[in-house]
Amino acid sequence: MHILVTGAAGMIGRKLTENFAKFGGPGGRAIEALTLIDVAEPPAPAGFAGETVARAADIAAPGVAEAMIAGRPDLVVHLAAIVSGEAEADFDKGYRINLDATRALFEAIRAANAADGYRPRVVFASSIAVFGAPFPEKIGDEFFLTPLTSYGTQKAIAELLLSDYSRRGFLDGIGLRLPTICVRPGKPNKAASGFFSGIIREPLVGEAAVLPVGEDVRHWHASPRSAVGFFRHAAEIDLTALGARRNLTMPGCSATVGDQIAALERVAGKRATALIRREPDPAIERIVAGWPRDFDARRAESLGFRAEASFDEIVRAHVEDELGGKV
Amino acid sequence: MHILVTGAAGMIGRKLTENFAKFGGPGGRAIEALTLIDVAEPPAPAGFAGETVARAADIAAPGVAEAMIAGRPDLVVHLAAIVSGEAEADFDKGYRINLDATRALFEAIRAANAADGYRPRVVFASSIAVFGAPFPEKIGDEFFLTPLTSYGTQKAIAELLLSDYSRRGFLDGIGLRLPTICVRPGKPNKAASGFFSGIIREPLVGEAAVLPVGEDVRHWHASPRSAVGFFRHAAEIDLTALGARRNLTMPGCSATVGDQIAALERVAGKRATALIRREPDPAIERIVAGWPRDFDARRAESLGFRAEASFDEIVRAHVEDELGGKV
Numbered sequence: 156m157h158i159l160v161t162g163a164a165g166m167i168g169r170k171l172t173e174n175f176a177k178f179g180g181p182g183g184r185a186i187e188a189l190t191l192i193d194v195a196e197p198p199a200p201a202g203f204a205g206e207t208v209a210r211a212a213d214i215a216a217p218g219v220a221e222a223m224i225a226g227r228p229d230l231v232v233h234l235a236a237i238v239s240g241e242a243e244a245d246f247d248k249g250y251r252i253n254l255d256a257t258r259a260l261f262e263a264i265r266a267a268n269a270a271d272g273y274r275p276r277v278v279f280a281s282s283i284a285v286f287g288a289p290f291p292e293k294i295g296d297e298f299f300l301t302p303l304t305s306y307g308t309q310k311a312i313a314e315l316l317l318s319d320y321s322r323r324g325f326l327d328g329i330g331l332r333l334p335t336i337c338v339r340p341g342k343p344n345k346a347a348s349g350f351f352s353g354i355i356r357e358p359l360v361g362e363a364a365v366l367p368v369g370e371d372v373r374h375w376h377a378s379p380r381s382a383v384g385f386f387r388h389a390a391e392i393d394l395t396a397l398g399a400r401r402n403l404t405m406p407g408c409s410a411t412v413g414d415q416i417a418a419l420e421r422v423a424g425k426r427a428t429a430l431i432r433r434e435p436d437p438a439i440e441r442i443v444a445g446w447p448r449d450f451d452a453r454r455a456e457s458l459g460f461r462a463e464a465s466f467d468e469i470v471r472a473h474v475e476d477e478l479g480g481k482v
Numbered sequence: 483m484h485i486l487v488t489g490a491a492g493m494i495g496r497k498l499t500e501n502f503a504k505f506g507g508p509g510g511r512a513i514e515a516l517t518l519i520d521v522a523e524p525p526a527p528a529g530f531a532g533e534t535v536a537r538a539a540d541i542a543a544p545g546v547a548e549a550m551i552a553g554r555p556d557l558v559v560h561l562a563a564i565v566s567g568e569a570e571a572d573f574d575k576g577y578r579i580n581l582d583a584t585r586a587l588f589e590a591i592r593a594a595n596a597a598d599g600y601r602p603r604v605v606f607a608s609s610i611a612v613f614g615a616p617f618p619e620k621i622g623d624e625f626f627l628t629p630l631t632s633y634g635t636q637k638a639i640a641e642l643l644l645s646d647y648s649r650r651g652f653l654d655g656i657g658l659r660l661p662t663i664c665v666r667p668g669k670p671n672k673a674a675s676g677f678f679s680g681i682i683r684e685p686l687v688g689e690a691a692v693l694p695v696g697e698d699v700r701h702w703h704a705s706p707r708s709a710v711g712f713f714r715h716a717a718e719i720d721l722t723a724l725g726a727r728r729n730l731t732m733p734g735c736s737a738t739v740g741d742q743i744a745a746l747e748r749v750a751g752k753r754a755t756a757l758i759r760r761e762p763d764p765a766i767e768r769i770v771a772g773w774p775r776d777f778d779a780r781r782a783e784s785l786g787f788r789a790e791a792s793f794d795e796i797v798r799a800h801v802e803d804e805l806g807g808k809v
């Protein structure tokens with residue numbers, strides 16, 4: 156089979172691509188070709204026997220969507236996005252990439268569908284940012300979308316397009332509302348959500364981390380390993396049961412910051428947790444107060460999507476996948 | 483004040499424009515100018531003392547949105563749309579008018595906002611077509627949007643844009659999800675929903691009407707008079723209380739076809755109801771089975787939006803407004 160991944164140079168994109176290279180395609184199918192696209196040229200996965208085309212491209216530029224699907228990939232994983240903070244700071248850029256480029260991709264597929272019956276599986280990375288406060292303590296599968304950012308708005312619009320293009324038979328789409336991915340490997344970043352990963356990642360390697368919110372802050376998490384699993388699973392299951400409701404809140408682990416710290420202590424001891432410095436930041440506290448705390452993701456669970464059941468598992472997944480199993 | 487109405491030649495557009503000409507603007511403000519746009523030149527309302535600019539225009543064509551707001555209307559009522567059946571039959575046309583032209587209008591306002599601080603009240607005509615079965619018997623204000631038509635998808639996307647542009651301060655928007663408007667005056671049309679009006683309108687003037695569904699079919703209605711009232715009210719209330727949740731299901735009257743016929747009989751007697759011919763049409767029955775039956779529109783009600791409390795009132799409104807009060 157042939158797989159296209161947009162946003163392939165990002166953290167999830169690289170992990171997913173490496174996973175495809177190592178374990179083959181969804182359902183164990185052999186992968187003949189990988190087309191990897193990002194704003195900077197994505198790395199080709201090591202040890203992949205098939206053909207890799209890795210290209211830097213502006214996915215919103217005219218003709219790029221058509222070029223991306225020219226080889227008629229059987230599976231399209233659409234990860235490329237301008238992240239929340241940047242989409243809020245640059246209104247035009249956010250709409251251009253998160254809405255216009257997504258629609259251009261779907262339109263290119265529709266044109267190919269009309270030309271030769273092409274109808275790929277499209278797995279779209281949505282986000283729990285489609286939800287905005289106030290909401291119930293646990294958000295159910297039928298709760299309405301009231302994004303409080305332009306990023307969340309763009310993801311919600313793309314979800315609606317994905318459903319309509321699927322209903323019309325132009326593509327076979329599924330949208331995954333990802334939890335906050337934790338523990339993100341790599342350097343600390345300036346995202347308001349960065350501390351959720353930082354307070355685990357830094358202490359595990361003996362470095363200090365700043366906690367800008369109280370320990371009672373509750374949020375919805377899944378590991379990068381689970382995220383890769385979501386995309387693999389979404390690529391291989393039968394979507395008939397979804398009907399026209401093509402977008403699903405992914406399972407996750409609801410944990411308070413206090414739960415996170417307790418899990419870190421169980422895995423790495425008090426020497427690790429002692430490296431967390433409490434420096435309350437009212438601006439971050441205010442932003443985080445509008446974020447979802449917990450979900451009842453039973454629709455995705457009933458379709459076989461799985462995430463960590465506890466934050467301990469999330470910490471251990473990071474230790475295994477990023478630190479060679481050593482604390 | 484200056485008011486822009488798109489879709490001004492349509493049934494609601496004409497009634498609203500005539501109402502503005504007769505009673506002045508929202509909150510009793512004097513109207514100096516009306517800009518009326520539609521695909522065919524809208525009629526200028528009789529007896530209006532101010533300036534009327536009535537123009538035929540393709541609202542999705544480049545430059546048209548900018549031209550429409552060049553006079554900086556204080557109030558923009560955006561009614562123009564490709565209706566449900568046509569948007570389903572012509573995918574490109576539906577997206578072009580219902581999504582692209584709406585976004586072009588909002589973008590033109592954003593550019594004007596950046597240039598000179600322009601920030602009009604925008605009242606957008608959405609639809610209960612943003613909802614698709616399965617749903618609860620009564621749909622609440624926090625139920626999710628799962629449109630089952632491209633029209634409903636386009637309206638749902640426009641709702642999200644309206645909320646985001648309002649949240650960012652580019653405009654002060656409110657979206658009204660209109661019930662099925664009943665009794666529509668004029669000739670029968672081919673809309674699947676046409677019979678809801680036809681079985682009242684035709685018998686009231688001594689003509690036969692066809693009923694293609696069973697009497698137990700329940701649906702959500704409001705009169706054209708109520709629709710005009712919704713738009714007037716939306717134009718004048720303070721929207722601060724809406725926060726970022728700018729789209730509201732309008733109140734209506736939930737009635738079965740049997741309730742409709744009983745109301746007709748109370749208003750016009752058995753001679754009228756005897757003109758209804760039952761000719762079940764499985765295609766129409768199937769379409770109508772996916773439509774909402776009832777809503778709990780308490781959010782709009784708490785903001786002062788009002789519709790008819792019974793279908794008798796809806797029939798009487800038609801008799802008063804279209805038949806000079808005579809049955």
